[in-house]
Amino acid sequence: MPFSHHSHSGQFCAHAKNTLEEMVQAAISRGFETFALTEHIPRDNDDLYPEEERESLGSLTTLFDAYYQEAVRLRELYASEIRILIGFETEWIRPRSLEIINELLDRYQFDLFIGSVHHVHTVPIDFDRDLYEKSRANSEDCDEKLAERYFDDQHDMLQILKPPVVGHLDLIRLFSDNKHVEFKRWETVWNRINRNLDFIASYGGLLELNSSAFRKGMKTPYPEADICKASK
Incomplete structure (x- = not known):
């Protein structure tokens, strides 16, 4: 019963490939029974990635509107072949992020x-090493301290949104000097991870197993094995 609850298309996301329809067709060809479409929400002008330098909150909002309409079209077109879920992936950068999320939830009907x-610290930690280091500089230039802040920010997001699916829970390790670290070795970080896992379980959230980590040179998916074991 193959399924996926996290996807991005090159049609609506600068760091992805293929059209939304090509993704759906690929999922069908691989025997998927359920496939979720989850493009990123628009970001404020101060929070655009370098690859989005020509964009704005307005243009990204227009793009997201087009994504939703296309997702609805594809759900109807391929209804006899696959169950398509329509959703989005959040950003959690500053208070404006919550406003954008609530605006989308009011405007559209999502499955998840x-x-x-x-x-x-309002700086991307998964785009490249330079930006990761810029973010880390605000945490005493220490990977462990930055991880503490990351999981605290994540906890804030979990408490406020209670997301049905939690994305790449330990993304913070991607550009870390210790990307293959066993988080158990960092007691203060490990305690935060378990706190977050307990909260996710308390409201019935799902923890995704994200294989994109392999494509980016990691030895394990997100989250790493110890976190998967702790989440049981």
């Missing part, structure tokens, strides 16, 4: 959404 954190 993914709660993710991609920024710490």
Whole structure:
């Protein structure tokens, strides 16, 4: 029973490939029974990625509107072949992020959404090493301290949104000097991880197993093995 609850298309996301329809067709060809469409929400002008330098909150909002309409079209077109869920992936950067999320939830009907954190100290931690280091500089230039802040920000997001699916829970390790670290070795970080896992379980959230980590040179998916074991 193959399924996926996290996807991005090159049609609506600068760091992805293929059209939304090509993704759906690929999922069908691989025998998927359920496939979720979850493009990123628009970001404020101060929070655009370098790849989005020509964009704005307005243009990204227009793009997201087009995504939703296309997702509805594809859900109807392929209804006899696959169950398509329509959703989005959050950003959690500053108070404006919550306003954007609530605006989307009021405007459209979604089947689910993914709660993710991609920024710490309002700086992307998953785009490249330079930006990761810029974010880390605000945490005493220490990977462990930055991880503490990341999981605290994640906890804030979890408490406020209670997302049905939690995205790449330990994304913070991607550009870390210790990307293969066993978080158990960092007691203060490990305690935060378990706190977050307990809260996710308390409201019935799902923890995604994200294989994109392999494509980015990691030895394990997100989250790493110890976190998977602790989540049981």
